[in-house]
Structure formats: structure tokens, C-alpha cells
Amino acid sequence: MSMTSAQKSGFGATLWDWLTTVDHKKIGILYLAGGGFFFLLGGLEAVIIRIQLISPENNFISAGLYNEMITMHGTTMIFLAAMPILLGLMNFIMPLQIGARDVAFPFLNSLGFWLFLFGGLLLNLSWFTGAPDAGWTNYAPLSIQSPGHGIDFYVMGLQLSGAGTLMGGINFIVTIVLMRAPGMTYMRMPLFTWTTFVASILILFAFPALTVGLFLMMFDRMFGSAFFDAALGGNAVIWQHLFWIFGHPEVYILILPVFGVFSEVFPTFAKKRLFGYTAMVFATFLIAFLGFMVWAHHMFTVGLGPVANSIFAVATMAIAVPTGIKIFNWLFTLWGGSIKINSAMLWSLAFIPSFTIGGMTGVMLASAVADYQYHDTYFVIGHFHYVIVGGTVFGILAGLHYWWPKMFGRYLNEVLGQISFWTFFIGFHLTFFIQHFLGLMGMPRRYWVFLENQGLDTGNLISSIGAFFMSFGVIVFLINIIYTTIKGKKAPGDAWGSGRTLEWTISSPPVHYNFKQLPLVRGLDPLWIEKMEGNEKMTPAEPVDEIHMPNGSILPFIMTIGFTIASYGFIYQTGNKYWLIAVFAGMAIALICMLIRSLKDDHGHHISKEELERVGD
Amino acid sequence: MPDKMSTRKINSYQKQKNKQEMQKMVVSFALMIFFTIVAFALVILEVPSTYVIPLLLILAFVQVGFQFFYFMHLKDKGHEVPSQIIYGGVFVTFLVALTFTAITWW
Ligand code: HEM
Numbered sequence: 001m002s003m004t005s006a007q008k009s010g011f012g013a014t015l016w017d018w019l020t021t022v023d024h025k026k027i028g029i030l031y032l033a034g035g036g037f038f039f040l041l042g043g044l045e046a047v048i049i050r051i052q053l054i055s056p057e058n059n060f061i062s063a064g065l066y067n068e069m070i071t072m073h074g075t076t077m078i079f080l081a082a083m084p085i086l087l088g089l090m091n092f093i094m095p096l097q098i099g100a101r102d103v104a105f106p107f108l109n110s111l112g113f114w115l116f117l118f119g120g121l122l123l124n125l126s127w128f129t130g131a132p133d134a135g136w137t138n139y140a141p142l143s144i145q146s147p148g149h150g151i152d153f154y155v156m157g158l159q160l161s162g163a164g165t166l167m168g169g170i171n172f173i174v175t176i177v178l179m180r181a182p183g184m185t186y187m188r189m190p191l192f193t194w195t196t197f198v199a200s201i202l203i204l205f206a207f208p209a210l211t212v213g214l215f216l217m218m219f220d221r222m223f224g225s226a227f228f229d230a231a232l233g234g235n236a237v238i239w240q241h242l243f244w245i246f247g248h249p250e251v252y253i254l255i256l257p258v259f260g261v262f263s264e265v266f267p268t269f270a271k272k273r274l275f276g277y278t279a280m281v282f283a284t285f286l287i288a289f290l291g292f293m294v295w296a297h298h299m300f301t302v303g304l305g306p307v308a309n310s311i312f313a314v315a316t317m318a319i320a321v322p323t324g325i326k327i328f329n330w331l332f333t334l335w336g337g338s339i340k341i342n343s344a345m346l347w348s349l350a351f352i353p354s355f356t357i358g359g360m361t362g363v364m365l366a367s368a369v370a371d372y373q374y375h376d377t378y379f380v381i382g383h384f385h386y387v388i389v390g391g392t393v394f395g396i397l398a399g400l401h402y403w404w405p406k407m408f409g410r411y412l413n414e415v416l417g418q419i420s421f422w423t424f425f426i427g428f429h430l431t432f433f434i435q436h437f438l439g440l441m442g443m444p445r446r447y448w449v450f451l452e453n454q455g456l457d458t459g460n461l462i463s464s465i466g467a468f469f470m471s472f473g474v475i476v477f478l479i480n481i482i483y484t485t486i487k488g489k490k491a492p493g494d495a496w497g498s499g500r501t502l503e504w505t506i507s508s509p510p511v512h513y514n515f516k517q518l519p520l521v522r523g524l525d526p527l528w529i530e531k532m533e534g535n536e537k538m539t540p541a542e543p544v545d546e547i548h549m550p551n552g553s554i555l556p557f558i559m560t561i562g563f564t565i566a567s568y569g570f571i572y573q574t575g576n577k578y579w580l581i582a583v584f585a586g587m588a589i590a591l592i593c594m595l596i597r598s599l600k601d602d603h604g605h606h607i608s609k610e611e612l613e614r615v616g617d
Numbered sequence: 618m619p620d621k622m623s624t625r626k627i628n629s630y631q632k633q634k635n636k637q638e639m640q641k642m643v644v645s646f647a648l649m650i651f652f653t654i655v656a657f658a659l660v661i662l663e664v665p666s667t668y669v670i671p672l673l674l675i676l677a678f679v680q681v682g683f684q685f686f687y688f689m690h691l692k693d694k695g696h697e698v699p700s701q702i703i704y705g706g707v708f709v710t711f712l713v714a715l716t717f718t719a720i721t722w723w
């Protein structure tokens with residue numbers, strides 16, 4: 001935590017500090033906390049879904065509420081849990097890995113976070129008046145005809161949080177291009193930085209498609225246009241294209257960063273350099289490139305015709321190749337290493353078989369002809385939970401265990417960590433493995449009930465039991481966090497003793513300017529190189545001198561409140577024009593904040609040489 | 618001091634470069650304004666649409682080029698990575714445009 005927050009005390013001062021912070025580390029923690037909160041919410045929704053499906057023709061929740069539940073579960077988990085948690089890790093760790101003192105646009109960073117948070121809160125406010133109910137994919141015409149304001153909340157909530165994500169992506173790209181420490185060439189960047197870079201490029205190119213789609217949806221629902229209305233000459237398939245041009249790169253935005261996490265965890269705990277570094281970088285780019293040419297595999301049954309289907313089927317199968325390269329590289333990294341098993345490593349090891357199963361079902365789905373059978377059944381649900389939970393969620397948990405000592409200065413408890421790993425791991429396979437077979441037996445996705453004696457009873461029961469195991473694992477993890485915060489063992493800078501990258505060269509948690517002197521990077525795995533030459537520390541690339549840091553600002557927060565008020569106005573002005581007042585007032589607040597930001601010069605502050613020398617390292 | 622000397626040399630070199638850069642900027646800016654005037658003139662003079670549409674498209678492409686290469690520095694040394702990213706973006710945009718032309722007109 002920064003020095004200012006340690007010096008000032010009192011709840012008000014602390015709150016003010018967090019509301020105005022532009023420190024990438026604090027914003028990272030805010031992202032983790034916000035994403036964690038929505039993860040619990042989405043998890044609760046998942047448990048409710050599984051209770052409804054625990055037995056045939058169950059009546060736990062009504063059909064309408066069930067639709068809202070599945071829609072909000074998917075939307076929350078993808079947009080408000082998985083992505084923000086990843087952005088949190090990237091925010092905290094990436095600048096440390098490249099030897100930077102902050103991101104390129106600290107103000108924008110803070111704005112991005114608040115937009116995400118308020119977008120998520122806005123979306124969840126819909127629970128009080130009727131949540132969106134057309135699935136997380138929000139297909140037209142269903143979404144156009146859905147009564148009430150549920151879908152409007154979906155549109156405005158995602159528009160806000162999407163804008164925040166886009167800002168985050170741009171910020172990371174610029175940071176990595178411009179702010180690497182002396183000697184840190186591109187091919188010396190740690191893999192997590194590489195995957196952050198590529199995932200950010202994907203965000204930059206993919207999110208505009210979603211933005212456009214959401215705008216068209218907004219105009220159709222609120223202002224009487226007919227982009228998706230076939231009766232008036234529109235075309236509902238346009239939504240599907242826009243959604244999936246965004247949606248498929250999105251799934252790679254979710255998986256690439258955790259590929260980076262594993263590429264950090266394996267070398268650290270196998271005490272070996274990453275096998276095939278160059279191939280790993282290349283494979284990451286190849287996945288990103290191909291990721292833009294496969295979106296129609298979600299639309300095989302729409303009727304695009306055999307030619308289009310074949311092209312997209314082949315392109316989709318091609319992605320399995322670079323993904324396979326990565327799997328083998330991780331295995332070769334482990335091979336012959338002196339391996340240390342702990343929670344971070346368990347999550348990473350468990351990822352390999354789990355994710356590979358998901359990749360295999362993916363290739364099965366990629367066969368357009370076979371997909372006519374699988375599409376919209378539980379087989380697809382099985383597939384994407386294997387890649388998203390077995391990949392993204394395992395990766396997030398591995399990353400959290402790995403970097404927790406760096407971020408908070410204390411180790412997560414090992415015993416609790418392993419309890420939550422094993423229960424979650426077993427629960428995960430119980431829940432989702434059987435769903436493949438339910439799907440093959442013909443159980444469609446998104447149905448409120450299933451009938452008795454169709455061979456689906458036992459499978460669904462097992463699946464629901466698995467969900468309880470997973471919940472137990474999550475609860476133990478929460479207990480672990482609380483326990484660690486109070487009583488956890490303190491961590492030194494190089495918390496695992498075998499760190500290789502720059503984040504392990506500074507104290508845990510880092511001081512708010514990260515590096516007293518920027519380090520000189522002499523190769524891949526810079527800390528490891530110094531260790532091999534018997535040096536205890538990095539060689540500095542500059543003398544101790546004044547450090548220039550950005551000032552905090554409350555403007556991003558106020559700006560976001562303005563946009564949120566305006567979004568609320570947009571949603572309700574369809575019924576009552578007086579709500580336009582909220583639109584104008586909210587926009588005015590946001591624009592005034594922008595004006596202040598543009599006109600008022602803020603040159604940041606300097607940390608003097610004397611102060612730096614007093615603090616020591 | 619030799620150090621000062623060399624920085625002064627670099628400065629005058631830099632000045633020269635900046636001046637050239639500025640000239641290029643002004644020229645391309647003037648050209649862009651000219652193109653815009655031409656585009657408007659074509660429409661106002663009611664030139665038949667068979668000519669106007671392709672002409673406007675060509676003018677638009679040239680302007681995009683100016684924008685990228687001169688104003689956004691894509692041509693400059695040391696801007697290789699940003700250029701690659703922009704080319705990636707152009708590629709994605711092309712794919713999207715292709716898709717929507719295909720589904721709207723076929
Ligand atoms: C080898 C790589 C992969 C292949 C070949 C593949 C293929 C496919 C195909 C063909 C579908 C459409 C199935 C249908 O709706 O009928 C699909 C759905 C899906 N995939 Fe994958 N996939 C792969 C990896 C991933 C990864 C890494 C993720 C996410 C981290 C992912 C997430 C999803 C999601 C969320 C859906 C379902 C979307 C929905 O309809 O709600 N996939 N996949």
C-alpha cells in the first residue's frame with residue numbers, strides 16, 4: 001500500500017484515497033475486489049440454476065426467473081467476473097514485469113475501472129424490476145421483443161463496462177510499447193506481459209463490434225429503428241454476426257492472459273526456463289490472428305451455406321494447432337525440472353488435462369456437420385465450461401496464489417488452498433463432464449425443466465452435486481483470504497525464492513513508485529540471470545534521482561456517476577419523457593468533468609531524492 | 618565540454634528534421650482540405666453517380682492513407698509495432714465490412 005494511505009488514517013481518508021487513486025496497483029486490487037464480488041454473485045446464480053435442474057420438472061424457480069438467472073449468470077461471469085479479475089492481475093503485475101512505475105495513462109486506468117464497476121452495478125440493478133432474459137448472447141429478435149426494461153439494462157450496463165474495458169486494453173498496449181525498462185526488448189518480455197499485450201490488442205479490435213451491436217440494439221429498442229426487425233426490412237442475423245465477431249475473440253481474451261500466468265508459474269516452480277519461449281510468443285499471435293476468422297462457428301446452424309460453414313470449420317480446427325504447441329511447451333518445461341507442488345502449481349497442473357478436454361470437444365464442435373447435432377445442447381455447455389472454468393478460472397486461481405504474496409505481502413495458507421483446490425477440482429469435473437453426455441442424449445440448453453424417465457435424471461443430479469462441491473471450494477478460498485489477511489505468513493520480495501522476473505526484485509507489497517531505480521535488463525528472466533551470476537540485486541540503469549508520479553483524481557469517479565445517471569435516463573425515457581432530464585443531467589456532469597480535465601493542468605508530483613534515500617530499498 | 622557540444626549538434630539536427638516534418642504535415646494537410654473540397658464540389662455539381670461514387674471512394678482511401686502515414690506517424694522509424702497493430706485493425710475492419718456486404722446483398 002502506498003505511503004500516503006499509511007500516513008493518513010481514518011475511514012474517510014482511506015475511502016478518499018481509494019476513490020481517487022490512479023496507482024496501477026491499487027486499481028488492480030479494486031478490479032480484483034469488484035470482479036470477485038461479481039464472481040460470487042454469478043456463482044450464486046449458478047447454484048440456483050443447478051438447484052432448479054436437480055430433479056425432473058422441478059419448481060424451485062419459475063420459468064421466467066430461470067431465463068433471467070441463466071442470462072445474468074453468463075453475462076456476469078464473462079463481463080463482470082472473469083475479465084475484470086484478469087484486468088486486475090494485468091494491472092498489478094504487468095507494469096512490474098516490464099520495470100515501469102505506472103501505466104501509460106493512469107487517469108484513464110481509473111476511469112476504466114469505475115466504468116466497469118458502475119456498468120456492472122447498473123446491470124444488476126435490473127434484478128429489482130426484471131432482469132434481462134434473452135441469454136448472455138442476447139439474440140434478436142427474442143431480445144427485441146422481450147417486454148419490460150431487462151434488455152435495456154443489459155444494453156446500457158454492457159455499454160458502460162465495455163467502454164471501461166476498451167480503455168484498459170488501449171492503456172496496456174501503450175504501456176507495453178512505450179514503458180519497458182532499459183534493456184527490456186520485446187523478446188525479453190515475460191510471457192504474462194506478452195499475453196497481456198496480445199489480449200489487449202484483441203480487446204481493441206473486438207470490443208468495437210460489441211459497441212456497435214449494442215448501439216443498434218439500443219436504437220431498435222428505444223428509438224424505433226429496425227436494424228434487427230425482419231418485418232421492417234431489417235435482419236436479425238446482423239446481431240449474431242456482430243455479437244460473435246466480438247464474442248469469439250472475447251473467449252481468447254479470457255484464455256490468453258491465463259496462458260501467460262501458467263507460463264510464469266511453471267518455470268518458477270520447476271526451476272527451469274520456459275521451454276520454447278519464441279514458439280510460445282508466436283503461438284499467442286497465431287491464436288489471436290485466427291481468433292478473428294472463426295466467429296461463424298457459433299452460427300453453423302443459421303444457414304450460411306455449406307461453403308461458409310466449411311471455411312469457418314477449417315479455420316476453427318486450425319486454432320487447435322497453436323494451442324497444442326503451447327500445451328506441449330508447458331509439458332516440456334515441467335519435464336526434468338525440480339518441481340515444487342503447492343496450490344499455485346496444483347491449479348496449473350490441473351489446468352492441462354481439463355483444458356485439453358475442452359479443446360478436444362471444441363474440435364468436435366468445429367465440425368460443422370456434427371455441430372447440427374451438438375448445437376444448443378448441454379454438450380456446448382460442457383465444452384465451454386471446460387475451457388472457461390478449467391482454463392480461465394483455474395488460471396485466475398493459480399495467478400492469485402502465485403502473486404498474492406507480491407500483492408499483499410502475505411502467503412495464502414497452503415492447507416486451506418489445497419482443500420479448496422481438491423473440492424473445486426472434483427466438483428468441477430462432476431458438474432461438467434456428465435453434461436457432455438446429457439447433451440449427446442438430447443438435453444437442450446436454456447430449458448427450464450426436463451422430463452422424467454428420459455435418462456436425464458441421474459446425470460443432472462450428479463451435475464448439481466458437483467456444483468455444491470465447487471461452492472464449498474470457493475467458500476474455503478474466501479476463508480483463506482480472511483485468514484491470510486489477519487494471520488498469514490509475511491513474504492519477502494522474492495516470495496518463492498525462485499522468482500525469475502522483475503516483479504520479484506522489489507519488496508512485497510511494492511512501494512507506490514515500484515522501482516527506486518529502474519533496473520537494467522540483460523536478458524530473458526532478468527532476475528534469474530543476476531542470480532546465476534551471484535548478484536543479489538538487479539543492476540540499476542539510473543542513479544537515484546527524483547521520481548515523477550501522477551496525482552490522484554476524483555474526476556473519473558464523478559464522470560462515471562454522470563454516465564451512469566445518463567444510462568438510467570436512457571433506459572426509462574421510453575416510458576416517460578421526463579427521464580430525459582436524467583440523460584441530460586448525467587451527460588452534463590460527465591462533460592463538465594472532461595472539460596475540467598482538459599483545461600486544468602496537472603503535472604503530477606515529484607518524490608525527492610532525499611526522501612528516496614531515507615526510505616532505503 | 619564535449620558532452621554539451623554533441624547535444625547541441627543533435628539539437629540542430631533535430632531542428633532541421635522537425636522543420637522538414639512540419640513542411641510535410643502542412644502539405645498533406647493542405648492536400649486533404651483540397652480533396653475534401655473536390656469531394657463536395659463533385660456532389661454539388663451533380664456529376665453522375667457512376668463517376669462520383671468510385672471517385673469519392675478513391676479520395677477517401679487516399680485521405681485515410683495521409684491520416685495514417687503522415688499524421689499518425691506510421692511511416693516513421695521506431696513506429697513499427699504501432700503500424701503492425703494498425704494493419705491488424707485494417708484487416709479486421711476489412712473482414713467485418715466483407716461480412717456485412719455479403720449478408721446484406723447476397
Ligand atoms: C481448440 C479450441 C476451440 C475450439 C475448436 C472451439 C470451438 C467451439 C465451437 C465450434 C463452438 C460452437 C458450438 C455451438 O454453439 O454449437 C464453441 C462454443 C463456445 N466456446 Fe469454444 N472452442 C475452442 C476453445 C474455446 C476457448 C478457449 C473458450 C473460452 C475460454 C471457448 C469458449 C466457448 C464458448 C463460451 C462457447 C459457447 C458460446 C455460447 O453459445 O453461449 N472455446 N466453441
Ligand SMILES: [Cu+2]
Pocket residue numbers: 247248251294295297298
Ligand atoms: Cu468461438
